[in-house]
Amino acid sequence: MDIKVEIADFKLEQAMDPDAEVERDLSPFLRIYKSGRVERQLGTEVLPAGTDPATGVASKDVVLFDPDAGLWVRLYLPDLAGCTPDKRLPVVVYFHGGSFTVETAASPTYHNYLNSLVAEACVLAVSVNFRRPPEHPLPAAYEDSLAAVRWVTETGEAWIAERGDLGRVFLAGDSAGGNIAHQVALRAGAEVLGGGAVIKGLLLIHPFFWGAELLGSEDPVFGESIDSLWRLLCPGTTGLDDPRVNPLAELAPGLGSLPCRRVLVAVAEKDRLRERGRAYYEALRRSGWEGEALLLESEGEQHVFHLHNPQSDKARAKLRAVVDFLTAEE
Incomplete structure (x- = not known):
């Protein structure tokens, strides 16, 4: 031939x-x-759990419920020698970013970030590995994340039972994880959590929100790409005013129903999602919500810059602000 x-x-x-x-x-x-x-x-590399030599933070993985369901968490415990003796630790439930589709709780990006955060803040962290689209379209990630929060508040897992303070639970996440943290806060606030757990705070870092109507300096071309992505992530969606992507949409639950009394929203000047973070913060302040809302703006920086260059001065300053938020005495 x-x-x-x-x-x-x-x-x-x-x-x-x-x-x-x-x-x-x-x-x-x-x-x-x-x-x-x-x-x-992206986000395919993984690091094993263990003790981090740089920070002394210990971590371990725990599979929740059915091993075949794909829902597991990575727990982080600081070196207790550097924490206040005999004082229980705030519990931070963290949802990773990655446009809902990439990265995991074992990704070097998130493993290293949480080692640093846990060491600096002396908190116990629970990093959630949820199912991802497109194999598992939304709302699977929301359902998994809420199930993980319920598990945290009801489990007898040794680190949480012995060292965690369920009266000081924080929900946190960046990008898509910030979106998840908001949605989980609303849903968790509508039910009584086990163990007397109280959601004290919500930390939204460069959250993945959008809407059908552009805000401020938003780019319409970028908006079209968000619309296309969102319809892939959530096939049953009504569009970009779906309350799951637009928390300020007409049919979205009011922000005044958030169960916590402290919220920190972080935005970055060169992040194309920044207008949404700012709008969320302003809407929260106008909502009648009785709590403390804080806005952290990083000038000259891109989306999740602190994960890509964690040793920069601005990334260190941002970490310090997050630590202060998690450890502030009420």
Whole structure:
């Protein structure tokens, strides 16, 4: 057979293979093939749990409920020699970012960040590994995250039972994780949590929010990409005024129903999501919510800059502000 014919046949066969033909290219995050196979391009590296030599923070993984369900958490405990003796630690439930689709609780980005946060703040952290779209469309991540919060408040797990203060629970997350933290706070606030748990605070770092109507300096082209992504993440959505992506939409629950009494919203000047964070903060202050709302703005910085360059002066200042928020005495 002629070599040119062989090459042509090979290319035709490759083009007809649904496991090799790209249906949606969402680089640099992931590609989806016609077979349904998902190729993630970011957040695939993992680090094992253990004791971090730099901070002395210990971590371990715990599978929740059914091992086949894919829901697990990574717990972090600081070196207690550096904490106040005999004092129980605030519990921070953390939801990782990554556009809902990439990164995990074992990603180096989040493992290293939480080691630093736990060491600086002397808190007990629970990093949630939820199911991700597109294999598990929303609301799966919300359901998993709420289930993890319930587990934290009801479990007899040794670190939480012996060292955690369930009267000081904080929900926190960045980007998509900030979106999840807000949604979980609303849902958890509508029920009685076990163990006498109290959600004291909500920490939203560069939260993934959007809406059908553009705000301020928002880019319409970027808005179109958010719309396309959101419809992939949440196939049953009504669009960008779905309360799950737009907490200020007409049909969204009022922010005054948040169960906590302290909220910190962090935004960055060059982050294309910044207008949404600012609008959330302003709406919260106008809502009649009886609590303390704080806005932390980082000038000249991009989305989740503190994760990409954690040793920079601004990243260190941001970490200090987060620590102060978690440890402030009421």
